[in-house]
Amino acid sequence: MGVTPTTLTARIADGQSVTLDRAQLTRAATVVSVGAGTNGVGRDGIVIALMAALTESSLHLLSNEAAYPDSANYPNDGDGSDHDSLGLFQMRPSTAWGSVANLMDAEYDAEAFYGGPTGPNHGSPRGLLDITDWKLLPKGAAAQAVEVSAYPDRYAAYEPVAEAILNALATSSSSGSCGDQNPGSGVQLPPGFAGALIAAAQTQIGKPYVWGGGTYTGPSGVGSDGRGPGFDCSGLVLYAAYQASGGKLRLPHYSGAQMTYGQAVAWDDKQPGDLIFFTEPGASAPHHVAIYTGDGKILQAPRTGENVRYGTISEFAGQIMTVRRLGQ
Known part of the structure; x- marks a missing residue:
């Protein structure tokens, strides 16, 4: 994604005008980014997800203080009051869509809506990809x-x-500058950032992999096996980048969006501290991101059941690998 537009006016099917602000369009960008990185979704699937979020919440991440008082403690765009529904798609913890913490995370909401083999609910409740012949509807x-x-x-x-x-x-996206250090932000990273990035990630070695886990200040969430708190791959990267930049660089919590930050680097020119993004052949966005540490090694939060650890690039043989540099 490039720089999110400040406002957008469009018309619903009956001709009524709708104006969306920057906050709503930022939520929309998350839905689009997650969809682009999920195999099988495509343009039609993203449009369906946006239709659902527009209808359910007007693209607002809604808490629900009446049903879940603690939901107000999470970043939100306002308070809703529809039964015990939460978030962008007004999903309900009582029907197994996820915990309050899960559903107050816009990326999790989008992942749950799309569902499929990589979705957090594994087909129950059904996401879009779990519905037979959804493309024919x-x-x-x-x-x-x-x-x-x-x-x-x-x-x-x-x-x-x-x-x-x-x-x-x-x-x-097409008109934005993906070569900027941090598109639209003007963040200047300190000297020695790359080394500090690796050092920050090293402090979390041994923490468990947790889907959606990781904040700017440390691990979060609890894994499906009860281990936690911990990180997923992009959560580890956003934590390390925030720490290495002295709190100035706030990357999004999604590998597809993180790949729009920094500068493109040729494969043979990669250096320790660069980010490597791994994309399955045929996919439109990466499914994994790791920090390069030199000599073919990476530092990563690999997958469910594993801990933050060192690994090797060879683990991802056959995948498309993209290098981005946030700073020296």
């Missing part, structure tokens, strides 16, 4: 198949708005 019906709403006809009205959002974000 009208987009509004596909959104309803995931949301199981009492008002199934609402989603279709937002298809033109979802299309307008996706087009606007694609335009900003």
Whole structure:
């Protein structure tokens, strides 16, 4: 993604005008980024997800203080009051969509909505990719198949708005500068940043892999096997970058979005402290990110059941590998 637009005006199916602000479009960018990095979703799947989020929350990450008072302690865009629903897609902890902490995370919400083999709910409840022949359904019906709403006809009205959002974000991405140190932020990284990045990540060796785990200040969440708190791959990177920059660099918690930061580096020119992104052949975004430490070695949060550890590039043979440099 490039720089998210400040505002966007579009019309729903009946012609009514809708204006979205920067905060809403930032949530939309998360939905788009997660969809782009999930095999099998494609453009239609992203449009369906945007239709659902527009309908359910107007692209706001909503807490629900009446049902879950602690939800207000998480970053949010306001308070909702629909039963015990939370987040962008108004998913319910009581129907096994995830914990309060999970559903107050926009990236988790998008991952859960898309579902499929890499989704956090493993098909129960069903995400979009868990619905047989979802591509054959009208987009509004596909959104309803995931949301199981009492008002199934609402989603279709937002298809033109979802299309307008996706087009606007694609335009900003193609015109934005991915070679900037941190697009749109003007962050100046200190000398020795690369070494500090590795050192910060090294302090977390042995912490468990936790899906969605990791904050700017340390590990978070609890793994499905009860171990925790810990990190996922992008969580480890955002933590290390924040620490190495003295709290100035706040990377997003998603590898596909992190790959838009820093400068592109040729494979033969990679240096310790560079980030390596791993993409499955045929996928449109990476599924994994690691910190290069030299001599073919990486520092990473690999996968469920493992800990933060050193590894080797050869573990990912056959995948597309992209190098980005945040700073020297």
